[in-house]
Amino acid sequence: xxxxxxxxxxxxxxxxxxxxxxxxxxxxxxxxxxxxxxxxxxxxxxxxxxxxxxxxxxxxxxxxxxxxxxxxxxxxxxxxxxxxxxxxxxxxxxxxxxxxxxxxxxxxxxxxxxxxxxxxxxxxxxxxxxxxxxxxxxxxxxx
Amino acid sequence: xxxxxxxxxxxxxxxxxxxxxxxxxxxxxxxxxxxxxxxxxxxxxxxxxxxxxxxxxxxxxxxxxxxxxxxxxxxxxxxxxxxxxxxxxxxxxxxxxxxxxxxxxxxxxxxxxxxxxxxxxxxxxxxxxxxxxxxxxxxxxxxxxxxxxxxxxxxxxxxxxxxxxxxxxxxxxxxxxxxxxxxxxxxxxxxxxxxxxxxxxxxxxxxxxxxxxxxxxxxxxxxxxxxxxxxxxxxxxxxxxxxxxxxxxxxxxxxxxxxxxxxxxxxxxxxxxxxxxxxxxxxxxxxxxxxx
Numbered sequence: 001x002x003x004x005x006x007x008x009x010x011x012x013x014x015x016x017x018x019x020x021x022x023x024x025x026x027x028x029x030x031x032x033x034x035x036x037x038x039x040x041x042x043x044x045x046x047x048x049x050x051x052x053x054x055x056x057x058x059x060x061x062x063x064x065x066x067x068x069x070x071x072x073x074x075x076x077x078x079x080x081x082x083x084x085x086x087x088x089x090x091x092x093x094x095x096x097x098x099x100x101x102x103x104x105x106x107x108x109x110x111x112x113x114x115x116x117x118x119x120x121x122x123x124x125x126x127x128x129x130x131x132x133x134x135x136x137x138x139x140x141x142x143x
Numbered sequence: 144x145x146x147x148x149x150x151x152x153x154x155x156x157x158x159x160x161x162x163x164x165x166x167x168x169x170x171x172x173x174x175x176x177x178x179x180x181x182x183x184x185x186x187x188x189x190x191x192x193x194x195x196x197x198x199x200x201x202x203x204x205x206x207x208x209x210x211x212x213x214x215x216x217x218x219x220x221x222x223x224x225x226x227x228x229x230x231x232x233x234x235x236x237x238x239x240x241x242x243x244x245x246x247x248x249x250x251x252x253x254x255x256x257x258x259x260x261x262x263x264x265x266x267x268x269x270x271x272x273x274x275x276x277x278x279x280x281x282x283x284x285x286x287x288x289x290x291x292x293x294x295x296x297x298x299x300x301x302x303x304x305x306x307x308x309x310x311x312x313x314x315x316x317x318x319x320x321x322x323x324x325x326x327x328x329x330x331x332x333x334x335x336x337x338x339x340x341x342x343x344x345x346x347x348x349x350x351x352x353x354x355x356x357x358x359x360x361x362x363x364x365x366x367x368x369x370x371x372x373x374x375x376x377x378x379x380x381x382x383x384x385x386x387x388x389x390x391x392x393x394x395x396x397x398x399x400x401x402x403x404x405x406x407x408x409x410x411x412x413x414x415x416x417x418x419x420x421x422x423x424x425x426x427x428x429x430x431x432x433x434x435x
Contacts, residue, residue: 112423119425140384141405 042084042135043097051077053103063109072122073102080121082131086142087113117142169194170214170288177292179300182317183223186240186302188213190287199307206246209253209265211239212304212311213288217260226299227316228254229275238273241266242304242311249276252313275313282310297397321380323390323397325362329381330355333362333408333415337431346370353431355379364389379406404428 051074060067073080083098084090089107094100098121101107101114108114117138124134170189177184191214196203204210211217217239224235229252238254245251254273255266266272288306299316339353354365362379369375378390378397387406391399403423408415420429 116423116425123425137384140382140386141402 040084040090042082045078045082045131046096049077049081049099051075051099054099055102055106055109060109066109066115069108069115069119069122070102070106073099073108073118076122076125079125079131079134080118083117083121083135083138085114085117086138087111089114113142172215173290175290175292177295177300179295179317180297180320181224182226183221184226184292184300184302184315185221186218186290187221188218188240188288188290189215190289191306192287193284193307200244200309201246204244206244209241209243211260211262212242212290212306213240213262215262217241217258217262217264218290219258220254220302222315225318228252228273229277229313230316231273231275233273239266242277244279250279250311251275252277252311277311277313280310280312281308284308297400321382321388321400323378323380324360325357325379325381326360327357330357330362332410332413333379335415336434337418338434339366339429339431341429342427352434362387 054074054077055070057067057071060070077099080099080102081097085095085098085101085107087101087107089095089101089111098114098117101111102118108118120138120141121134124137129137168189170191172187173190174185174187176186193199200206219237220240221237222233222235226233226235233254236256237258238256239258239260241253241255243251243253252275253266255269256271257266260266268274282305284307285305288304290302290304292300292302294301298319299314301312302315303310303312305311333355334357335355337353337355339351341347341349349368351370352367354367356363356365362381363376364379365376366374373391373393376392378392379387380390380400381387382405386408389401389404389406390397391401405421406418407421408418410416415433417432418430419427422428
């Protein structure tokens with residue numbers, strides 16, 4: 001049966017993708033991750049943090065639709081490193097911040113919450129919001 | 144010789160594979176959990192069976208006894224956030240559960256923060272306990288003692304213990320994570336009619352009007368035409384950052400909040416002029432402009 005959730009999570013997104021001439025790279029792109037419980041305070045950005053480990057255009061060949069998002073994260077590592085990820089990955093060993101979701105195995109390749117928080121952080125930073133304001137907005141939306 | 148035998152038995156026990164520790168128990172351990180509006184409620188207990196014993200209450204469980212409704216280690220209730228139990232506040236934490244059973248009148252459920260207690264360690268009365276009166280009810284026979292959650296609503300649920308022909312219910316109310324109330328002065332900038340267009344998919348081309356009104360203290364939305372019958376009317380619930388999420392209703396009551404459909408309004412001159420609706424990935428899935 002065609003439900004409200006089907007509509008919200010499928011139809012508009014699939015429609016947008018089709019309009020853009022993009023097909024999902026794999027079914028995993030549509031996996032729904034759920035927000036985890038609030039994992040604690042936002043991390044403090046590590047001094048001198050860079051985006052050196054953020055996946056590159058070449059590493060995202062199989063997911064070209066994600067290249068603009070990863071590029072936007074690459075521009076603001078000092079901001080993204082000060083944000084907690086609310087998908088639950090913050091509890092995984094080796095994860096420090098939302099920036100971690102865009103490095104190495106890059107959970108943001110598949111996780112809509114990692115993607116949503118990253119996209120929101122980049123958008124609000126572009127609007128001139130401070131790190132604290134971005135954190136507050138992300139908490140309101142994803143916390 | 145005896146010492147050697149005991150030593151051998153001990154070593155053998157240590158070397159046995161873990162699976163050999165599995166055992167049939169008269170009262171098997173069980174767990175039932177329910178999350179409501181972000182509050183997780185967990186009951187851990189062992190399940191005694193009636194085993195042809197009649198008159199469980201008044202005989203197996205004697206009148207006046209402070210009894211843990213389970214077996215072996217005391218049944219526990221773990222609440223992840225503050226709740227109310229039959230109207231009484233209960234702080235987040237883990238509690239051992241006891242019931243004072245009486246031949247006549249109300250029974251008393253006792254929640255004791257000293258949660259790790261064997262069933263024989265009946266708790267004395269302390270100020271830290273939460274005690275609520277409950278009305279036992281007669282129900283069809285239940286062989287194994289059972290805890291369950293029923294009557295779920297966005298505000299809470301009924302947690303009940305059943306054993307034999309007795310059911311003991313308590314009402315649990317959770318702390319709401321959001322308020323349906325938007326004061327009139329805060330709702331005023333948003334009231335009116337808007338165009339509404341989905342960003343993609345087969346629904347994108349259909350003209351829709353979104354009406355926002357203030358009713359009974361809440362900011363309400365209504366689509367015309369509604370994408371689904373259940374979307375006919377909905378609450379617009381304020382988030383701390385000034386955006387809103389829709390809360391859908393059934394028979395006039397909230398039953399589901401769609402956190403992945405966030406309305407962000409742009410205001411100018413004290414009035415909302417347009418909005419975007421963002422989904423989980425922060426992408427815009429719909430937008431609209433003020434008509435009137």
